[in-house]
Amino acid sequence: MGNHRRSELLREGSQNATTLTTRRGFLGTVGATFGTAMLAPALPGSASKADYPQLAGLCAEHQREGVISPDKTYRTMEWSIHIPPEGKFDINLAPAMALTREAGTETVLLYAQDHWGYALYTSDVGVRHPNLDRDFFGTEVSLATQNGMSVICYYSLQFNTQIVLSHPDYAWVNEQGERQRWDGRWNITCLDSPYRQYVLGMIDEIFSRYAVDELFLDIFGIQFWAYEGSGRNPFCFCKYTEEAWNQEHPGDPYREGFGTREGWERRYRWHQHRTTVAMLDEIMANARKHRPHALIALNGGPEVFPDEIQQRVSFPYAEPILSATGIALGAILLRGWGRPDYQAGIWNWYPYADQNPGSLARVRADALLVQNARTFFIGETPLVSGLNGGQGYSDDWFKVAKEAWHDVRNVDCLLEGAEPVLSSAVFYSQSTQEELAAQKRPTDFRHSMVGALELLTYAGRPVESLPEFRLTVDRLSKFDTLVLPEVEVLSDHHAELIRAWVEKGGTLIGTGKCGLLDEKRHARPNFALADVFGVDYVSEERKYAYDSEGKLRQQFISTYLESAGHPLAAFLGKGTVGLPGTFLKLKTRNAKEVMRYVLPYMVQDLEHYKWYNWSAPPPGEEKGGTAVTYNEFGKGRAMFLGVPMFRALSDWPSYISSFQYRGPYWIHNWVPALVRGLVPNPVVELRSEPSSEYIHGTFFWDKSKRFVLVQILNSIQSATQGELWKAPSVRIRTDPQRLHVVGARTVWPGGRDLPVESTPSRDQVIVGDPGIYTALYLQVA
Secondary structure, X not given: OOXXXXXXXXXXXXXXXXXXXXXXXXXXXXXXXXXXXXXXXXXXXXXXXXXXXXXXXXXXXXXXOOOOOOOOOOEEEEOOOOOOOOOOOOOOHXXXXXXXXXXXXXXXXXXXXXXXXXXXXXXXXXXXXXXXOOOHHHHHHHHHHHOOOEEEEEEEOOEOHHHHXXXXXXXXXXXXXXXXXXXXXXXEEOOOOOHHHHHHHHHHHHHHHOOOOEEEEEOOOHHHXXXXXXXXXXXXXXXXHHHHHHHHOOOOOHHHXXXXXXHHHHHHHHXXXXXXXXXXXXXXXXXXXXXXXXXXXXXXXXXXXXXXHHOOOOOOEEXXXXXXXXXXXXXXXXXXXXXXXXXXXXEEOOOXXXXXXXXXXXXXXXXXXXXXXXXXXXXXXXXXXXHHHHOOEOHHHXXXXXXXXXXXXXXXXXXXXOEEOOOEEEEEOXXXXXXXXXXXXXXXXXXXXXXXXXXXXXXOOOEEEEEHHHOOHHHHXXXXXXXXXXXXXXXXXXXXXXXXXXXXXXXXXXXXXXXXXXXXXXXXXXXXXXXXXXXEEEEEEOOOOEOOOOOEOOOOEEEEEEEOOOHHHHHHOOOEEEEEOOEXXXXXXXXXXXXXXXXXXXXXXXXXXXXXXXXXOOEEXXXXXXEEEEEEEOOEEEEEEOOOHHHHOOOOOHHHHOOOOOOOHHHHHHHXXXXXXXXXXXXXXXXXXXXXXXXXXXXXXXXXXXXEEEEEEEOOHHHHOOOOOOOOEEEEEEOOOOOOEEEEEEEEOOOEEEOEEEEOOEEEEEEOOOOOEEEEEEEEO
């Protein structure tokens, strides 16, 4: 990165720091009127002296455990190897496996069938690779076991290029009968075709032959990956799918039912159950017939697959969902499911791994570590026939892996059994996810969810995802802040739980069409929590956001906000800020107006020559009524925003994001400051001075509940392509009434005591430059 760009980032950081200082002033004043956040359960007593967990002893104890199961390791390596039909197998596996172990690997994932669809073992059921010269997979399994590693069998389920070429009728096809491919490469199979039995035969064969500890299914439910991620049509129109539906639903022809929402949903649910839930059950039965205790995992977290899938697998796994600033948002989603041993991948490819610095992989691994996710190292093609003078593998690839785990392998022994300290929660509404899928708006849900998680992380408090099936009185009582990010579907039961929680002192933030549908997805005339928010729903303004053909304008500013004179909007001054999407017209009850709408200069209509300059119309003179409100309800408080604020963080106009690549600066600045102002005295908070979105921190109780493990990550290298800049100091502040800190000590890198500054209202620990990663313990009284 050049000096010019470095100065731009530094200048941007200085501006943000100035803004935050100003916000702290006015929000601190406002926050003082809000009262103290709800108390957490009493903490167990602390040790009489600072008898901190000993890192060296715990690491030694971990090493004595021997072979670590795939669900218990923080260091899994995948040998990503999709060998084309002309590929050879001139690969010296023994030294490559030794390097795998030397890098710190405890579990290795090995391919039985790759994306080409070739069996890499001497299969009697599947199609062997045409140049397979030995039992390649079996040799790998044997060598991994000899090197003291547990083994995962990788199976590519729905990418099988060779079988579609030889059996075209096995392909997933669109409504026009065209075969579907991924990224212009891999052929996608249909699991309604005879390919389904082909798969089950191979699973039966593999688990009857090889001593593997886990089956990992990749490219599982790929139709739903495609739909949830990009809106791609999830339905297959091959003869097998059509015949299966018609046989089970006489009188309701498959192709004729997509015109209505009811028909579309019936087919979606049927397809999803048949190709994910039922398919997974059949695969698990075949594998466990031979190895009853085999672990089963698949590629896809709750943002893709429903809870009935997550409850079947041995542990949840997902590919990383990273913010531009390096926050492992996908790991937070996984943790919220309440299942132990969740894993997430570290991508180290695009381009070939030799061209990537290990420092970037280290930051990505550490981003998962700070969220207590078990790391899964994935690199592009570590093994290539004849590479490097005939050895068949890349030495540099294993060096990158070793550097990636520099912190992980020294700290992972501290994390087993750790439980997160709780403060802020983002409500994960699977009902809303399903509703938006039925509205053919699947990406909206993900944008709302990850936008909320990212913004709350910048507030510096512990952040959790709270799925609706875990929303109980007891669980909710442990949080001081709850965000409902564009949650359209909210049950009467959950609304009542939230209402009672706010009345007792909770802080609620709701946005968009919050609770306008009940649990049966029937429309409500008003918000489910209108009394809590202190506002009533009037209508949805759509004309600025939709074009003349009734299509939602993508990444288009369609409304503006200005301050109504409330301190919570002081950052705006006399200016305006813009947002995409529709907005809601509101009628206030007893809520205080914080911001109001400013309508665009005109309704854009290109066909009739109605536009303003090159982009969306600017703000006009006409006001649009109340947009943002603040309300006190019982002992608690509630903010309501009639705009899709959290979704806007991702759904931002490209002509702006090319300059503001992290999304709109004002949302990045305002929402975290708002949270800090509404809850000025959280149980714990971590802030860098000056403020930086590249400094993240998490808090986990250790197993004894006498210490809190704090992990600090400096992810600036994700923006500088590996160049490390000196990090600002970090301030950790706790509420002594709930978490009284009597000692602090770093455990990695190095061990040193840190002073604790205590006042009646706060305990504080200052950490100097945390480097890339720092782990420390807080001893609590």
